[in-house]
Structure formats: C-alpha cells, structure tokens
Amino acid sequence: MLRPTTRVSHARASVTLSGHYMDQRFPHFEKRPERWVMVPTNARQRHVELNKIQPLLCSELASLSRLDLKKSQLGVVTSGIAAKYVEEAVMKLQLEPSLLRIAAYPIDAGVIAALVNNSSQILVVEELEPVIEEKVKALAGTVEVFGKFTGHVPREGELTVDVVLQSLGEVIGRFVTTDVPAELIAAEHALPSRLPVLCAGCPHRATFYALKKVFRKSAIYVGDIGCYTLGVSQGTIDTTLCMGASISMGSGFDAACGGVKNIVSVIGDSTFVHTGVPGLINAAYNGAKMTLVIMDNNTTAMTGHQPHPCTGVTATGVCNAPTPMEDLIKAIGVKGLYVVDPYNLAETEEAFIKAKNGDGVQVVIARRPCIISVKKAGALAKTKKRVTSTCQNYFASCKLCGTLFCPSISYSDTCALISEDCVGCGVCEQICEFDAIKTA
Amino acid sequence: MVREGKFDCIIVGVGGQGSIFASGVLGETALREGYAVISAETHGMAQRGGTVEVHVRIGSSYGPLIPLRSADALVGMEPAECLRFARYLSPKGTAIINTHVVPATGRDYPSVGDLVQALEATSGRVIAYDATRLALEAGHSQTLNVIMLGTLAHLLPLSTLEDVIAEYVPKKALEANLRAFKLGQKVVKA
Numbered sequence: 001m002l003r004p005t006t007r008v009s010h011a012r013a014s015v016t017l018s019g020h021y022m023d024q025r026f027p028h029f030e031k032r033p034e035r036w037v038m039v040p041t042n043a044r045q046r047h048v049e050l051n052k053i054q055p056l057l058c059s060e061l062a063s064l065s066r067l068d069l070k071k072s073q074l075g076v077v078t079s080g081i082a083a084k085y086v087e088e089a090v091m092k093l094q095l096e097p098s099l100l101r102i103a104a105y106p107i108d109a110g111v112i113a114a115l116v117n118n119s120s121q122i123l124v125v126e127e128l129e130p131v132i133e134e135k136v137k138a139l140a141g142t143v144e145v146f147g148k149f150t151g152h153v154p155r156e157g158e159l160t161v162d163v164v165l166q167s168l169g170e171v172i173g174r175f176v177t178t179d180v181p182a183e184l185i186a187a188e189h190a191l192p193s194r195l196p197v198l199c200a201g202c203p204h205r206a207t208f209y210a211l212k213k214v215f216r217k218s219a220i221y222v223g224d225i226g227c228y229t230l231g232v233s234q235g236t237i238d239t240t241l242c243m244g245a246s247i248s249m250g251s252g253f254d255a256a257c258g259g260v261k262n263i264v265s266v267i268g269d270s271t272f273v274h275t276g277v278p279g280l281i282n283a284a285y286n287g288a289k290m291t292l293v294i295m296d297n298n299t300t301a302m303t304g305h306q307p308h309p310c311t312g313v314t315a316t317g318v319c320n321a322p323t324p325m326e327d328l329i330k331a332i333g334v335k336g337l338y339v340v341d342p343y344n345l346a347e348t349e350e351a352f353i354k355a356k357n358g359d360g361v362q363v364v365i366a367r368r369p370c371i372i373s374v375k376k377a378g379a380l381a382k383t384k385k386r387v388t389s390t391c392q393n394y395f396a397s398c399k400l401c402g403t404l405f406c407p408s409i410s411y412s413d414t415c416a417l418i419s420e421d422c423v424g425c426g427v428c429e430q431i432c433e434f435d436a437i438k439t440a
Numbered sequence: 441m442v443r444e445g446k447f448d449c450i451i452v453g454v455g456g457q458g459s460i461f462a463s464g465v466l467g468e469t470a471l472r473e474g475y476a477v478i479s480a481e482t483h484g485m486a487q488r489g490g491t492v493e494v495h496v497r498i499g500s501s502y503g504p505l506i507p508l509r510s511a512d513a514l515v516g517m518e519p520a521e522c523l524r525f526a527r528y529l530s531p532k533g534t535a536i537i538n539t540h541v542v543p544a545t546g547r548d549y550p551s552v553g554d555l556v557q558a559l560e561a562t563s564g565r566v567i568a569y570d571a572t573r574l575a576l577e578a579g580h581s582q583t584l585n586v587i588m589l590g591t592l593a594h595l596l597p598l599s600t601l602e603d604v605i606a607e608y609v610p611k612k613a614l615e616a617n618l619r620a621f622k623l624g625q626k627v628v629k630a
C-alpha cells in the first residue's frame with residue numbers, strides 16, 4: 001500500500017532508475033471466475049485467501065524496511081518523508097537512536113519486536129494518522145511508546161525537521177531550539193494576506209456575477225472542485241466537497257428544502273464529464289427542481305490544462321471526436337438547456353432567469369475558453385481590447401466593479417484603476433453604472 | 441558522483457513571477473554539475489496570484505524542507521512574500537529582495553523600508569533592489585526571475601547557471617533573459 005503525503009507529492013529530487021521500468025510485459029489474462037468474479041460464493045473464499053497471504057506479505061515486505069540498531073535506550077520508528085526529517089533532527093541533536101524505517105504495509109511484527117527488545121523508549125514519527133504507532137503499541141509490552149497518541153507528535157498539520165526536533169526533545173529532555181527573532185515574527189504578523197483569485201479575464205467571474213444577480217444571496221450554491229471554487233469570494237459557492245457533489249448534493253438539497261430555496265449547482269466541464277453525469281441522470285429522472293451551471297472553459301484549468309472527453313483531445317494527446325456535451329445533456333432528459341457566452345452578461349442573465357423560472361432540472365452552459373489557454377495559444381493579442389477608466393472622485397463610494405474581485409481593478413482613494421495586466425474582457429464596462437469604464 | 445558542497449535556498453514570490461521556473465533551472469544546473477538536489481514547492485493555486493514557496497537543497501541527503509533559520513539564501517521576488525518566509529533564513533544567510541510591490545488584500549501593505557530593515561536586523565546580508573524595473577530594462581517583466589537568479593549566482597557553488605537558463609527559456613525570449621541575467625549579476629558587482 002502506498003501512502004502519499006503532501007511533501008512526497010510536491011517534491012522533486014534526483015533519482016536513479018533501476019532499469020526495472022523497462023521490463024517488457026506481455027498482456028495475459030487467465031480465465032478464473034472463482035478468482036475474478038466476486039459473487040458471494042467466490043468472495044467468501046477469496047476472503048479466506050486474503051487473510052492467508054497476510055503473513056506472507058509481511059515477511060516479504062519486511063526486507064524493504066530498514067532497521068539500524070544502536071546502543072541506545074531510545075528507538076525511533078518512522079516511515080516515508082518523516083524518516084528524512086528524523087535523520088536531520090538526530091544529526092542536529094547529535095543523537096544516535098536505533099532507527100526503524102518502515103517501508104511498506106502490512107508491517108512485519110518481527111522487525112518491530114527486534115527494535116522493542118533493544119529499547120526502553122520508542123518514539124513513532126509518521127505523517128497522517130498514527131497507523132504505525134498503533135501497531136508498535138500493540139507489540140511494545142512494557143516499553144514506553146511516544147507519538148501522536150501521547151501528544152509528543154502533533155496529530156494535525158505537516159511534519160517538518162523543527163517539529164521532529166521538538167518531539168525528540170520532549171522524549172529525551174534536551175532541546176535544540178531555533179528562536180525566530182521577535183522582530184521577524186512582528187513583521188510577519190503585519191503582512192497582508194495573498195489569497196488566490198480568478199485570473200484577469202477569467203470567464204467564470206462573469207458567470208458568477210450574473211448568477212448572483214439573478215439568484216440573489218438566498219439561493220443555495222452547491223459547488224464543485226476546480227478554479228470556480230474561488231467563486232466563494234463572490235458569494236456564489238456555498239459548499240465544496242468532492243468531485244461531482246455539486247449535482248448529487250444539489251438534488252439532495254432540493255429534496256430537503258426545494259420550494260423554499262433555489263438550488264444552483266456549479267460544476268466545470270471537466271468535472272462534469274468526470275463525475276457529474278450520473279448525478280445529473282439521477283436528478284433529472286427523479287424530478288429534482290434545480291439549476292445546473294456548467295462553467296465550460298474547454299479544459300481542466302486548475303490542475304494544469306489537461307484535456308477531457310469534450311475537448312477532442314485524448315489523455316495521450318491524440319485528436320478524437322469530442323463527446324458532444326449538449327447531446328449528452330439533452331439525452332438525459334433535462335427540462336431546459338441554454339448555452340451562453342459569459343462575457344455577454346445580458347445574454348447570460350437572461351438564460352439564468354429562464355432557468356430560475358423553468359421546471360425540473362435546467363442546465364446553463366457558460367462557454368468560453370480559459371484565459372490562460374487563450375494566452376498560451378497566442379490568441380489574446382488579436383482580440384485584446386484596451387480598457388480605460390475615467391472613474392472619478394464621487395464614484396469611489398460605488399465600487400460595483402469591486403464585487404468582481406478582478407485582480408486588474410484596484411482602487412485609490414478616489415477612483416477605480418485598471419492595471420496593465422487587464423486582458424480587456426469588458427465585463428466591468430458592462431456593469432459600471434456610471435459609464436466610467438470604456439473598452440476600445 | 442555527488443559533490444560535497446551544500447547550499448540551501450528558499451525562493452518565494454507571487455504566482456506568475458516564475459519562482460518555480462527559477463527553482464527548476466537552479467536544480468537542473470546543480471544536478472548537471474554533480475550535486476544531489478531535492479526541492480519542494482508549496483503553491484496554493486499558484487497561477488491564480490497566490491503565494492509560492494520553493495525550497496531547494498543542493499548537496500543535501502536530507503528531506504526537501506529546509507529547517508528554520510538555516511537557509512543560505514532567501515530569494516524574494518516580492519517584498520511581503522520575502523518577509524513571510526524570512527524565518528527560514530540563517531542569521532548568517534543572504535536575502536535577495538525585490539523591492540517592487542505586488543498589491544495584496546486584507547491589511548495595509550507595510551512600508552518596504554521597514555521590511556528591508558527587519559531583514560537587515562536578522563540576517564547576514566541583504567541585497568535589496570527594484571528587480572522589476574531591471575526586468576523591464578532587460579526587455580520583459582517576465583525576466584524578473586532570471587534577474588534574481590543573476591544576483592544569486594555569485595553565492596552558488598555553480599558555474600553553468602547561465603547556460604542552463606539559455607537552454608530553458610523560450611527561444612524568442614532568449615536575448616532578454618541573457619540581458620536579465622547580466623543585469624542581475626551587476627547588482628552585486630557594482
């Protein structure tokens with residue numbers, strides 16, 4: 001079992017390849033229904049087999065774990081990235097504990113017993129939940145075990161060398177402290193925050209603006225996972241849980257409080273084809289009353305612009321006929337379907353009004369390519385409009401454009417300013433009640 | 441072959457300033473010159489204007505995260521971001537800080553002079569300058585990261601950084617980036 005942690009997933013390092021990755025494999029499938037068809041009769045037998053192989057797995061995997069026994073009262077059990085922090089921390093403390101690095105699960109009891117027999121105190125340092133610690137405690141007998149259960153290692157948050165130094169210090173009663181100077185801490189506390197925002201020219205911003213205008217603050221906005229989660233700042237994302245939940249939770253909200261509240265589900269094009277479709281079938285078939293907004297920017301923007309079935313490019317970069325999004329949605333049997341360009345606020349608002357007044361499941365596809373894709377394709381220069389603001393003193397109290405949370409609009413004490421990174425989407429021009437913002 | 445020189449460096453900035461690109465070029469150079477390299481980046485939706493923090497450890501056999509108060513260098517592409525991670529810089533370390541502000545939300549932006557002063561009081565050396573202005577002088581605001589690498593270069597145990605930059609930047613931006621590297625180097629020569 002692999003246990004990826006934040007730091008393993010976000011680290012890069014020089015690695016030496018063993019050559020195994022080039023092994024040539026020949027596809028082979030052996031027909032053995034008793035092994036691969038998990039009907040109850042077979043499953044019951046497989047459960048016996050599964051339990052039978054556990055000791056074998058343990059002993060086979062034990063060779064991957066590393067045990068360095070030292071003449072020390074203290075033993076440290078660790079695994080993965082935490083092992084590197086322990087190595088650095090014991091170096092700083094000039095400590096030589098026995099060290100057991102667990103490489104794989106299930107954990108072999110023998111290797112833990114070898115450490116237990118050599119130590120009178122054991123500290124367990126692992127990321128996430130105390131899985132190894134539980135196993136060690138069960139086998140430790142009278143040997144003291146410190147870790148997350150005893151509060152020596154923090155249960156939440158990421159481990160670092162400094163955290164491990166503190167944990168080791170608490171066990172051995174000796175600390176290598178790193179004091180951050182008070183003036184640095186003071187300077188740090190006074191810093192402004194820097195929260196991520198939708199890009200200048202992001203079509204989602206316009207969609208959210210229109211959505212809020214039509215469905216008001218009182219609607220329940222059921223969100224999903226993507227850049228559009230940032231719609232929380234515009235007040236148009238109330239929940240984010242897991243992929244596809246916008247639609248399935250949306251129909252749940254309708255069952256619970258439909259008729260009292262308007263339900264608006266918000267999902268991206270990529271997430272929709274990934275996990276949204278079954279939820280939409282369920283909502284449409286079971287007669288939910290809700291509006292689904294598909295924020296279609298023709299890519300998977302947040303994770304780095306991977307293609308998806310509606311883009312016409314396969315996972316390996318080969319061109320193929322795209323899955324037709326509108327045909328798919330119509331076939332599901334929704335009561336209304338509208339496709340709009342979010343840069344056109346009037347058109348977008350009109351579709352939302354129709355959806356709000358319509359029956360059953362209403363779908364609005366707000367379609368415009370991700371601004372990052374447009375820039376990468378070199379297509380921005382061709383269409384880029386220049387936006388200028390003549391916003392003056394008495395407009396300062398308006399700040400309607402501020403509800404867009406656009407990084408290209410800033411405010412001096414007297415007026416709204418358009419910065420050089422503006423891409424000229426023209427959405428602020430459409431909402432300015434004083435005609436103070438002009439595109440040309 | 442892995443060499444023995446060790447260098448821990450933190451590169452920070454705002455999403456889009458090229459902190460991750462800079463760390464990649466730095467790591468690649470060190471790798472080619474025979475050092476073990478490990479790095480880790482923290483970027484909450486970096487492309488959307490958030491904070492980006494990259495740890496680069498050259499010649500280290502430990503994990504990718506640099507402990508508090510122990511980095512040899514801190515490269516801050518933006519002053520507030522530089523201060524946000526100043527606690528990682530060693531009391532003997534060098535801070536290279538771009539004094540050009542990228543506006544942020546929430547509290548009022550502190551005075552850049554105060555930020556530089558806090559760094560000066562707590563680190564070995566502070567090299568503070570308007571690197572964004574130099575980048576524009578080089579030909580493009582996006583060369584900011586290469587300006588900063590140019591200034592960092594004199595601290596590094598590496599000699600081929602400029603060559604690797606030339607290889608990694610887009611062809612059409614090559615000239616501007618080479619100018620940027622030289623301008624960045626000149627900051628410490630002057």
